[in-house]
Amino acid sequence: QSVLTQPPSVSGAPGQRVTISCTGSSSNIGAGYDVHWYQQLPVTAPKLLIYGNSNRPSGVPDRFSGSKSGTSASLAITGLQAEDEADYYCQSYDSSLSGSVFGGGTKLTVL
């Protein structure tokens, strides 16, 4: 059972917009720690997609955006493309564990 909670799956048609939620608690997201997002394509290592709640590393399309409010965060993907089909993970820091925590992951299916 993951410390951060994500929906197991989301789906959308090409061109549509989808969002993935990430819910934490007062010892992680609610404590003020930033949320980061990773994209994991099949049989590959996770890749940093969003850092510091809403910042994109160089090379990440602006179709990907992130936000945070209270004890939750969201990843939004607009203009869905077939290549976006992947698993997405949120991550933060937990003060009670003194370590990093992940969500259980969300599988995005592009219909």
Place this chain on the structure above:
Amino acid sequence: QVQLQESGPGLVKPSQTLSLTCTVSGGSLSSLSYYWNWIRQPAGKGLEWIGRIYTSGSTNYNPSLKSRVTISVDTSKNQFSLKLSSVTAADTAVYYCARRTRSGSWSYFFDYWGQGTLVTVSS
């Protein structure tokens, strides 16, 4: 460009110790800016943070694994290592090493990852 590469046995017997090494290139483990981490992922499941080490040798471990985990660093070889003792089938997973970057006091994220190595626990 920073690169990380895991290495070690792909098969470990139950009750034995899993040992992996991560070799870092394109960057120095002696840097004061980063922590070096191990993360694992059982097949079809999510990511689990195992622990981290700083260039000084200071460590922090996931409480759920703390009693069985040791992470060490060899700055002369630009490597850090993971040892997980008394393994069972539940420890079968892809093991990743990753660099953790800090951005301010409230932001810690993994910006570089190794490709991962599958370790199977089986007799």
